[in-house]
Amino acid sequence: MKRASDLAVQFGRSCQSPRTGFIHLFLDQPGGDTIPVYENFCFALALIRQKTAEGVSEGKELLERLFAFQAPANTLWEGNFPVYLHDYPRCWNSLQPLRIAPLLRALLKHFSSILNSEFKERTAEVLTQLIASIEKHRERKGLSPFWERRYQALLGQSVLFKEPASAEGWAEELITADLLGEGDLGVSRLVHPQLGYTGPGAEEAQERFEPKPTLLEWWMHPNRPHRPHPLQIELAALPDRGEETASFWSGFSAGWLIRQTPESALSFSDAASGQEDKNLLRWSGAGSASTHSLTIPGALGRQHIEETERGVEILFELPETFDVSQNDLIEAAVYCNVSEETELFVAGKKASIFNLDDPVEIRTPKLSLRLRFDLIGGSGAFCGQISRSNRPLQTACRGEELYSAFDWKISLRTLRRSPDARLKVSC
Numbered sequence: 001m002k003r004a005s006d007l008a009v010q011f012g013r014s015c016q017s018p019r020t021g022f023i024h025l026f027l028d029q030p031g032g033d034t035i036p037v038y039e040n041f042c043f044a045l046a047l048i049r050q051k052t053a054e055g056v057s058e059g060k061e062l063l064e065r066l067f068a069f070q071a072p073a074n075t076l077w078e079g080n081f082p083v084y085l086h087d088y089p090r091c092w093n094s095l096q097p098l099r100i101a102p103l104l105r106a107l108l109k110h111f112s113s114i115l116n117s118e119f120k121e122r123t124a125e126v127l128t129q130l131i132a133s134i135e136k137h138r139e140r141k142g143l144s145p146f147w148e149r150r151y152q153a154l155l156g157q158s159v160l161f162k163e164p165a166s167a168e169g170w171a172e173e174l175i176t177a178d179l180l181g182e183g184d185l186g187v188s189r190l191v192h193p194q195l196g197y198t199g200p201g202a203e204e205a206q207e208r209f210e211p212k213p214t215l216l217e218w219w220m221h222p223n224r225p226h227r228p229h230p231l232q233i234e235l236a237a238l239p240d241r242g243e244e245t246a247s248f249w250s251g252f253s254a255g256w257l258i259r260q261t262p263e264s265a266l267s268f269s270d271a272a273s274g275q276e277d278k279n280l281l282r283w284s285g286a287g288s289a290s291t292h293s294l295t296i297p298g299a300l301g302r303q304h305i306e307e308t309e310r311g312v313e314i315l316f317e318l319p320e321t322f323d324v325s326q327n328d329l330i331e332a333a334v335y336c337n338v339s340e341e342t343e344l345f346v347a348g349k350k351a352s353i354f355n356l357d358d359p360v361e362i363r364t365p366k367l368s369l370r371l372r373f374d375l376i377g378g379s380g381a382f383c384g385q386i387s388r389s390n391r392p393l394q395t396a397c398r399g400e401e402l403y404s405a406f407d408w409k410i411s412l413r414t415l416r417r418s419p420d421a422r423l424k425v426s427c
Contacts, residue, residue: 002222008046008236009055011228016043021062022085028230035085038099039233040066045103046236048111056114063107064119067126071133079133094137097130098150102175103237104130105154131155146172153179161185163254165200165271167214171238174219178239189249190258191220195284195291198265200256202278205393208406209337211284211293212395257307263366268312273303277392280305280314283427285367287341292364294336296425297392301331313426315376320419332423333411334371335391336362344386344408354384360410373412374424380417386410 015023015030023043026034047059069088071077077091104127134151149159153176164170170187177185190199196217205212213229219238248260256269263286272278275298283294302317316332345361346354360371389409390397
């Protein structure tokens, strides 16, 4: 059976340079000449986690070469490591030691028996300098509660745990929890057996036509088929997990309500109300060959979400001041991924324009969703539109795909309205 660290080795091999032995990545894109330091520390630890003579030897050699790039004493960056090797001795990320130190702590804690004394002494020396670098930064600027907990864990001191509000935050907390021997903190309940991470998701992104993968789903289910992804190299930093557990959970986490069923998952919170670049609601559904997704981002004004017997209602309190002279004044929108098996209907017919009260249906072979926009306060005229677009948290719109559209945008354009108008989206 595969472990999460096996996926890290597998991806690392795919972008390892035969000339340098390091993995080469730049902004998550394999290839090129840049050598990221943290990712190479992860790769070295993943090799040692294999517990083979070849893997341990190669991992140690990589670490010894990386140790040479620790910033020297009597410099501004003393004890830190650069983000990329070519930056040395400049170290732009002052939090880099808080990411690298747990890797070395895990190395000494779990693999001490297969390391010689000279290497362990050198590793402990580098770790001591990393912690000293953290302390200097802490004295100058302080640490956020999240990183303060990591710092205290490195010193062996437990700090009150607060549930993270993102998949990335949970993955980082797993690393901190491993330092303290606290287990998985219950994160497994937020990972749907088929759909991946379904927990608090104000900042969870879309990668082309599917939700952006997270470390948690690979960590939970390393034995399933996965396409290679640059993020997988960071799996080496997470503790190895036992056998898979398939279960469905509903409840609250970090202020988000989560509802999981065998073929779908819904999570929502109005904590991101008024923030156009964050999610209020996320829905995931099983497709024939991929995962379907729907999101409702925040908007100008205030939003409030209520669960009903039929589903969910999002109330939009629109801003009193507005300008309808702009080309498109969109004050409420829903995004769903484009797919060959997804069809959109308005009142049962194919259309690209709809009115208030018209039901908009999103159909897939396995699941269907029905949306409805209503005016519940004030007065106004609105025009519903269905168009190709990208949700605010789409990550693939860059490079050759800068102008590609991976979503359907189901939106309501304001033609005119009173200052006290209020909208409701039901789904």
